[in-house]
Amino acid sequence: MKLFLNLDPIKLEIGYELGFGPSAELAELILAFKEDNEEILFHFIEYDKTKDSHKALISKMNLEQFHAGVLWDPDYEMANRVVDVLKRKSFRKDVNVTNEQWIEEFRKQELDDIDNGLKNEIQELLYDMCTTYELKEYPESVRHFIRPRVKYQNKLWLKHADVPPHFKSVLWYELQTKEEIVKALEYTDFWFSCAILSKGTAPEHFNAYLSYTEEHGLEAGDPDGMVLYIQIRDKARMLEKTLPKLKQIGSVEVIGEEITYDNQ
Numbered sequence: 001m002k003l004f005l006n007l008d009p010i011k012l013e014i015g016y017e018l019g020f021g022p023s024a025e026l027a028e029l030i031l032a033f034k035e036d037n038e039e040i041l042f043h044f045i046e047y048d049k050t051k052d053s054h055k056a057l058i059s060k061m062n063l064e065q066f067h068a069g070v071l072w073d074p075d076y077e078m079a080n081r082v083v084d085v086l087k088r089k090s091f092r093k094d095v096n097v098t099n100e101q102w103i104e105e106f107r108k109q110e111l112d113d114i115d116n117g118l119k120n121e122i123q124e125l126l127y128d129m130c131t132t133y134e135l136k137e138y139p140e141s142v143r144h145f146i147r148p149r150v151k152y153q154n155k156l157w158l159k160h161a162d163v164p165p166h167f168k169s170v171l172w173y174e175l176q177t178k179e180e181i182v183k184a185l186e187y188t189d190f191w192f193s194c195a196i197l198s199k200g201t202a203p204e205h206f207n208a209y210l211s212y213t214e215e216h217g218l219e220a221g222d223p224d225g226m227v228l229y230i231q232i233r234d235k236a237r238m239l240e241k242t243l244p245k246l247k248q249i250g251s252v253e254v255i256g257e258e259i260t261y262d263n264q
Contacts, residue, residue, distance in 0.1 A: 013225070
C-alpha cells in the first residue's frame with residue numbers, strides 16, 4: 001500500500017491487497033482510524049431517481065437487457081409486471097395465454113418494431129424496479145439493519161467529489177463492531193464512506209472522514225485498484241496512532257511531506 005501525505009485529501013492506494021468486496025480486513029482498515037473515545041458513522045446516501053442525469057441511458061439498457069432475457073429477474077417479478085403492461089396495451093383477450101408465452105412473444109419481436117409508447121412504459125417500469133436510490137427501496141433485512149442505527153439525517157456532503165444533481169439526503173448510522181461493519185459492507189456497498197468522530201459529535205465535526213473507491217489510471221504509474229481517500233483533522237495523531245495499525249494490516253510506503261490542516 002502507498003500512503004500519499006502530500007495530497008489533499010490524503011490518499012491510500014491499496015490496489016487489491018485486501019481483495020475485492022466486503023471483508024474483515026476492510027473492516028480492520030476502518031477501525032485503524034478509530035480510538036477508544038470515538039464512534040463510527042457510516043453514511044447511506046439517498047438519491048432522487050427522477051433527477052438522475054443517467055436515467056435515459058439506464059432505462060434504455062434495462063429494456064435492451066430485459067428484451068434479450070439477460071436482466072437479472074430470478075423470481076420473475078419484473079416479467080410478471082411487464083406482462084401486466086402488455087395485457088393492458090393489447091387487444092388480445094385470450095385468457096389461456098400464460099405469462100411465459102407473453103414474454104416469449106415480446107422477445108421474438110425486434111425492439112425497433114415495438115410501439116414507442118409501449119417501450120417507454122416498460123422502460124419506466126424497469127427503471128423503477130431496478131434502481132434502489134432510497135432506503136425504503138432496499139430489502140427488509142437492510143432496512144432493519146440501518147434504520148435503528150441512524151443518528152442523523154441531513155444534506156451534509158463530505159465526499160471530495162462534486163455533489164450529484166440527484167442527491168437527496170444522507171442517513172448517518174452508527175456501527176460499533178467489526179462484525180457490524182462487515183455486515184454494512186455486505187448489505188449496501190463496499191465502496192463505503194464513513195466519519196470517525198468523538199462520541200456525541202455531529203458528522204461535520206469528524207476527526208477523520210474515509211471514502212473508499214476504485215480507480216484505474218490511464219498513464220504508467222497511475223493507481224489501479226482500490227483507493228481510500230482520507231480527510232483528517234490531526235495529521236500528527238494519524239502518524240502516531242493510525243499508521244502503526246495500518247502497517248499491521250499490510251506493508252505501507254509513506255510518500256510526501258506533511259500537510260497543515262485548519263481545525264474545524
